Amino acid sequence: MTAASTAASPEVASREVSLELIGLSRRFGSVVALDGLTFSVPPGEVFGFLGPNGAGKTTAMRAIFGVVALEAGQVRWQGQPVTEQVRRRFGYMPEERGLYPSMQILEQLEYLGRLHDMMATAARGAARHWIERLGLAGRESAKLEALSHGNQQRVQLAAALMHDPELLVLDEPFAGLDPGGVDDMTEILAERARAGVTVLFSSHQLDLVEHICEAVAIIHRGRVVAQGAVSDLERGDRPRLAVRVAGDQAGGWARQLDPGVASVEQVNSGLVLLALAPGADSQKVLDAARAAGAVEHFSFASRRLSEVFRDVTGEEA
């Protein structure tokens, strides 16, 4: 797991790590929300932040913005502790969406931009840009409450993007979006990452995460239980093979395999799923299959992110 080893060391060069959460702890009464949560996010990447409900995702995101106090731990940006000043260069889309319902959207965005140190004219320009970019042109003077739910979500995203943040933190940005909204959101997140912005978002939609993110951290009960590149997690620590031999519906050929080479995980109407032993050569499996009959299918099998999630948390996403 590539990123894991570098996460906790503060002296890591700022080039490779932009955001670091180090040993964050917080409890609410008897509920432990964060239990020494530690992970880091590389710059210019779309990073997924996963975990079952109540795992501490929202608390961790709030901690980045200082709106929840920590009992222990530190949030760092480019190797330095996050200050108020630095935080105003971050963009935030909280889980519980919040804007003024009776304020016109252009004014509202301008106001939020100015609170992030933008000058009034720049803020107005950025507000117009994002309103147009998000397909809300012509609604500038509409009050937020007059917009549809999906469009309110777009305004909320615009609010986070207004000041061209270096770090974007989005709590469940896809929740409640229609397919068109999901596409727009995906596109914008990818575009921001290409522009060098670090993007951290939480989600329950693992298919989406698989598709969008380069790397993820999965947390459970306030700590990280898995993290790394999506492809690494899906490959798992032991490579798996999917093999089908013509005519052998029960996969009997595979039972003969030396456990030092591979072991059967499951057989699904002739398709045998094998876990390769550490250091074993996959060609030995192919040889054994060939010896048993015509090989119809032979490939490395990867786990879905949802399987990884279930394995490490014991829960469905």
Added chain:
Amino acid sequence: MNKKWIRLTAIVAEREIRQRGRSRAFAVSTIVLLLVVAAGVAIPAILAHNAKPQRVGIVGAPVAAMTEVVREAGRITGTSVTVVRQPSLAAGEAALRSGDLDVMLVSDSEVVVKQVSVTGSSGSDGGLPTAIADVAGLSKLLGHLPPGAAARGVSLPVRGLSPPSASLSRRLTGLFTVVLVWVLISAYGSQIAMGVGEEKQNRIVEVILASVRPIQLLVGKVTGIGVLALAQAALMVAVFLGLGAAVGSSLAHGAAPGIVIVGAVFLVLGYAFYCTAFAAAGSLVSRQSDVGTVILPVQIPLIVAYALSYTVIYANSASLFYKVLGFFPPTAPVAMPVLYAAGDVPAWQAAVSAVLVAVGTVWMARTAATIYGRSILRTGSRVRLRQVLARGAAA
């Protein structure tokens, strides 16, 4: 408190002013309040011109000359008068006490009324006693006088049967001031609490507090709303004084500007004292609809001072209890303008009270900012005061 701190706070204040200033509610409330003020000034002035005939008693002689004096005084002041001969001074005084007579002229020696006002000529009685005293004095000077009478002045002395008190106009100005202070503090205080409740309910606080501190949001909000409150108050005072001068209302004469100034000082102090308390109250609830219940305790001192102010306005002197309220910071913003207007406290005591309120404001602002900062991001059930205050700095 550096420049950036102030800039962000000012941006918050500016939003409040813009959003509220152009709302229909603000326009309507301004118009209604101005109409109330205008009516309050104009109606007594109009009524004064149609005042009921004044019954003027005369005692002694010569009857014809004295009747002439009273008629002349009535003509000068635009009051219709009825002259009633009284058999004796004692009978006349009894009639004054019972209200059967309004004024009594005693031969060429004095004018007697039930009560003399502190400010003299600006009574709501239209100045009839003074006019009688003037005219009678003048005719005495010109006519059949004992030598040396002129040395006592051109006017006859005006004597009151009971001790002097502040004039009714002064009291009415006081009432106007206290209503203004009470209405503005309560109305704008509730707006602050509702605004805080709204931000909490909509969860926009989380977005805003990601870039500004709670104290900046608090200060910006109360400053912005305070600017609007002051603007409205200034308009009302301007209309009161301007219209009062234009229609010649006795409400705007003499001591009134002083009372209005004291009222304005206590309005500012009262707003400062209460604004943070209202914000702290608003921060305790998660839904805007619950704001009403939490701001009631904040309003109680104001309600008490306001309700009791009528007893001071219409009584001859304030009770000791009410005087204490005049120096107690939570009640002083309403109580002190009343006491001052009624002539129950001198100016220096009003100044002492103002200093006490200012000191109380500092304490209140600190406490309220702590409560606000600790509860603004807590959602769910209502935050209990004890919880918030008991915990240490690690909120």
